[in-house]
Amino acid sequence: MFEQFWIPTVTDLTRFAPELTLVATLVALLVAPLIMGRSAKTAGWIALLGTAATILATLRVGGSVHAEGISGLARPAAAGMLILDNLTVYFKIVLMLFLAGVTILWFIGSAEKEQHGEEFFVLLVGSALGMVLMTATLNLLMIVIAIELASLPSYAIVAFNKRNRTAAEASLKYVIFGGVSAAIMLYGVSLLYGLYHTLNVADIAARAVVHLNTGHNSAIICIALFCFFAGVAFKIAAVPFHFWCPDAFEGAQIEVTTWLSVSSKAAALVLLLRIVDAFSAATAAHSMVIQITVLSGLAWGLGIIAAVTCTWGNFAAYRQQNVKRMLAYSSIAHAGYMLMAAAIFVHPNAPADHSPIAAVLVYLLIYAFMNLGAFGIVAMVQWKTGGETVDAFNGLGRRAPWIAVPMVFCLVSLVGLPPFAGFIAKVWLLLALGEAGNTLCWTLIVVAVFNTLVSLFFYFRIVKAMFLVDDGRDAFTPPIAGTALVNVCGLILILFGVIFINQPRDIAKRYAANLFTPAVLKPHDRRATATSTTPPDLASMRTELADGSK
Amino acid sequence: MTERRFTTPTLTILAQTAPVVRGDTNIELVTGVLLFIIFGFLMAFAALVAGRFVRPTLSHPEKEAAYECGEPAIGDSWVQFDLRFYVVALVFIIFDVEIALFWPWAVVFGAADAATAQGFAIKTVAVYDMLFFFGIVVVGFLFLWRFGYLDWVRAATGQRKVSHLEPTLQPEAQV
Amino acid sequence: MADIGLMHYLMLAAALFCCGIFVMMTKRNAIGILIGVELVLNSVNINFIAFDRYRLIHGLDGQIAALFVILLAAAEAAVAVAICMNLYKNLNTIDVDRGDALHG
Numbered sequence: 001m002f003e004q005f006w007i008p009t010v011t012d013l014t015r016f017a018p019e020l021t022l023v024a025t026l027v028a029l030l031v032a033p034l035i036m037g038r039s040a041k042t043a044g045w046i047a048l049l050g051t052a053a054t055i056l057a058t059l060r061v062g063g064s065v066h067a068e069g070i071s072g073l074a075r076p077a078a079a080g081m082l083i084l085d086n087l088t089v090y091f092k093i094v095l096m097l098f099l100a101g102v103t104i105l106w107f108i109g110s111a112e113k114e115q116h117g118e119e120f121f122v123l124l125v126g127s128a129l130g131m132v133l134m135t136a137t138l139n140l141l142m143i144v145i146a147i148e149l150a151s152l153p154s155y156a157i158v159a160f161n162k163r164n165r166t167a168a169e170a171s172l173k174y175v176i177f178g179g180v181s182a183a184i185m186l187y188g189v190s191l192l193y194g195l196y197h198t199l200n201v202a203d204i205a206a207r208a209v210v211h212l213n214t215g216h217n218s219a220i221i222c223i224a225l226f227c228f229f230a231g232v233a234f235k236i237a238a239v240p241f242h243f244w245c246p247d248a249f250e251g252a253q254i255e256v257t258t259w260l261s262v263s264s265k266a267a268a269l270v271l272l273l274r275i276v277d278a279f280s281a282a283t284a285a286h287s288m289v290i291q292i293t294v295l296s297g298l299a300w301g302l303g304i305i306a307a308v309t310c311t312w313g314n315f316a317a318y319r320q321q322n323v324k325r326m327l328a329y330s331s332i333a334h335a336g337y338m339l340m341a342a343a344i345f346v347h348p349n350a351p352a353d354h355s356p357i358a359a360v361l362v363y364l365l366i367y368a369f370m371n372l373g374a375f376g377i378v379a380m381v382q383w384k385t386g387g388e389t390v391d392a393f394n395g396l397g398r399r400a401p402w403i404a405v406p407m408v409f410c411l412v413s414l415v416g417l418p419p420f421a422g423f424i425a426k427v428w429l430l431l432a433l434g435e436a437g438n439t440l441c442w443t444l445i446v447v448a449v450f451n452t453l454v455s456l457f458f459y460f461r462i463v464k465a466m467f468l469v470d471d472g473r474d475a476f477t478p479p480i481a482g483t484a485l486v487n488v489c490g491l492i493l494i495l496f497g498v499i500f501i502n503q504p505r506d507i508a509k510r511y512a513a514n515l516f517t518p519a520v521l522k523p524h525d526r527r528a529t530a531t532s533t534t535p536p537d538l539a540s541m542r543t544e545l546a547d548g549s550k
Numbered sequence: 551m552t553e554r555r556f557t558t559p560t561l562t563i564l565a566q567t568a569p570v571v572r573g574d575t576n577i578e579l580v581t582g583v584l585l586f587i588i589f590g591f592l593m594a595f596a597a598l599v600a601g602r603f604v605r606p607t608l609s610h611p612e613k614e615a616a617y618e619c620g621e622p623a624i625g626d627s628w629v630q631f632d633l634r635f636y637v638v639a640l641v642f643i644i645f646d647v648e649i650a651l652f653w654p655w656a657v658v659f660g661a662a663d664a665a666t667a668q669g670f671a672i673k674t675v676a677v678y679d680m681l682f683f684f685g686i687v688v689v690g691f692l693f694l695w696r697f698g699y700l701d702w703v704r705a706a707t708g709q710r711k712v713s714h715l716e717p718t719l720q721p722e723a724q725v
Numbered sequence: 726m727a728d729i730g731l732m733h734y735l736m737l738a739a740a741l742f743c744c745g746i747f748v749m750m751t752k753r754n755a756i757g758i759l760i761g762v763e764l765v766l767n768s769v770n771i772n773f774i775a776f777d778r779y780r781l782i783h784g785l786d787g788q789i790a791a792l793f794v795i796l797l798a799a800a801e802a803a804v805a806v807a808i809c810m811n812l813y814k815n816l817n818t819i820d821v822d823r824g825d826a827l828h829g
Contacts, residue, residue: 182762190773633813643803647799654789
């Protein structure tokens with residue numbers, strides 16, 4: 001019975017030290033108050049320490065990552081149950097840096113009056129663990145579990161302030177949209193499992209590509225893939241599935257908004273890149289015709305969603321009065337820009353050097369800093385004046401110049417204008433699009449440039465309010481630590497935009513290379529691990545379907 | 551089928567599909583389910599229509615009452631349960647479902663033979679696995695317990711401040 | 726009657742899935758929508774178990790998947806019901822149409 005049983009060794013476990021450190025942080029957050037009594041600040045420090053330990057563990061593990069990427073904790077090592085490769089290392093470091101930034105923001109604004117610090121950080125770190133797992137797997141069941149692990153704490157943390165009416169409503173909308181999309185995604189997963197009798201994305205991709213080309217079962221494959229995509233698109237907040245995003249972002253506490261605005265989209269995008277990579281790797285073994293028909297179909301599908309997401313986000317942001325809501329729509333638009341790179345990546349003419357992935361990675365890093373800065377300033381304005389509408393920013397240039405100036409940096413960077421890092425990120429993205437040189441990429445470039453122009457207007461409404469409108473509101477002194485945090489963000493944006501233009505891209509290129517490529521199991525491999533000697537499952541599935549449908 | 555033995559339309563359909571039934575499972579299933587649904591609706595509808603024509607229409611308040619047995623109805627059936635039941639139910643769900651994960655573990659643990667080297671290794675790893683898994687659940691449970699989330703009467707155990715909602719809940723605590 | 730085959734289970738699951746989607750689309754009560762979600766998750770479970778039963782090579786993927794779906798459904802229900810309670814405390818209703826403070 002146990003011939004295929006496999007016991008992980010200590011080496012296997014040490015490869016996943018970052019994930020285990022996050023789990024240990026979760027446990028420590030719950031155990032500490034049992035021993036020392038409740039203290040929100042202790043919880044904050046534990047979270048910060050856990051984040052630092054995770055970064056250290058990631059760096060240590062990352063140094064030993066094999067050039068090909070390693071899949072651990074699964075019997076055939078190439079199955080992709082839990083992956084360790086350059087991409088996961090990069091993502092973990094960026095996510096943990098961002099988590100540390102959010103924690104610092106929480107220390108500045110909410111630590112004093114928070115009564116439930118332990119619960120807050122358990123939910124925050126729990127969702128971070130889910131996001132880390134999302135980017136590190138190619139197994140459908142693991143993908144679903146990781147998405148739920150990232151989502152469930154997010155639903156709860158949006159409603160963290162229990163007395164707040166809008167927060168309660170926001171989290172209800174979030175949980176309902178999330179629950180529905182997760183259920184639909186699971187239905188897609190169950191159909192894919194039934195069609196191919198495996199939960200491994202690489203195996204599924206290898207066979208689905210053939211079937212999509214020959215038209216065998218293609219309708220049901222399309223339905224299943226669409227259902228599956230719905231769940232991922234919900235996390236990205238791509239347009240048909242974006243409704244939760246502005247509501248949840250507006251209702252949530254501002255640290256939570258900051259966290260969700262970058263992390264959930266980033267994790268889902270990396271997951272999407274991985275799936276898309278599995279599909280393009282699956283076509284590599286097939287003829288040019290299959291590559292072109294299947295991949296360009298996928299690429300156009302993603303590209304259209306990206307273009308619509310981007311345009312919708314920017315136009316909807318234009319008429320918002322609430323700055324949190326405006327930034328929520330802006331985050332939808334930025335997810336659209338990054339989706340464009342995913343669309344190009346899957347296109348058969350995609351550049352071979354993984355430059356779309358590198359572009360997404362650079363964009364994510366810079367976007368994290370832009371959002372941390374922008375939301376940090378919105379948070380400080382809200383803590384000091386109680387307002388989060390555009391009006392609250394009137395005359396901020398006079399009232400609090402030390403946060404108004406970095407706000408300009410962040411906003412201009414969000415538009416994507418020089419001399420800030422956002423410009424560089426967008427340039428790398430457009431260059432990666434341009435390298436492909438086909439109709440889809442030119443369409444996307446036109447859409448991206450047009451959207452940059454549109455976004456100029458609503459971002460500059462805030463700039464205008466800060467420097468050109470002054471209705472004589474009182475000046476205020478923002479918290480010193482917060483001012484330092486946002487100024488550091490602004491400084492980083494300038495540094496990456498003027499001096500270190502190439503460094504992020506070089507680093508990202510190094511991390512985007514050597515993506516883990518799962519080996520597709522051949523039928524005889526599969527039989528070796530199974531106890532039966534019946535023919536390969538695809539044939540049996542076909543006969544089963546034929547029997548049933550006669 | 552050439553020979554028609556049945557005269558009514560429904561039965562004709564039956565007759566026409568009868569030979570197909572033997573060969574094809576799907577049509578048989580669909581026909582069966584369809585007939586079942588159609589006859590089900592027809593029967594129910596016929597009973598209602600017949601009742602409408604036959605019964606006397608004498609309406610008075612007691613006749614209109616939902617619970618018609620001479621006893622006056624009190625209140626609404628949509629009463630609200632105490633919110634604390636939900637908290638207990640939530641905790642119950644978590645522990646209930648957690649047991650489901652013990653099932654595959656128990657199968658492996660029970661089937662491994664401790665006499666062989668591999669079986670012993672499997673049993674050892676399984677014990678540590680379960681200690682790890684159950685440990686995390688227990689930590690969460692201890693947290694709930696210590697800070698009073700399981701108390702029927704929410705005391706101020708470990709809470710810095712009792713919220714304004716709780717005093718109203720306490721008098722009706724013993725149900 | 727003919728033997729019950731894979732297709733029958735799939736049809737049952739598809740019917741349950743449609744019922745779930747219908748419930749989600751028509752109910753205005755948050756708990757009602759969650760019941761719809763649970764229906765869909767149950768149809769997923771039927772799919773998984775049926776596919777697992779009717780595959781000729783033995784494996785446990787489908788059964789383990791079903792186990793985890795049950796787990797996810799419970800966890801999601803726990804969080805969602807807690808959020809519904811929170812909304813009820815704030816708004817005195819769990820009608821999703823009444824939550825109209827956020828729009829635009």
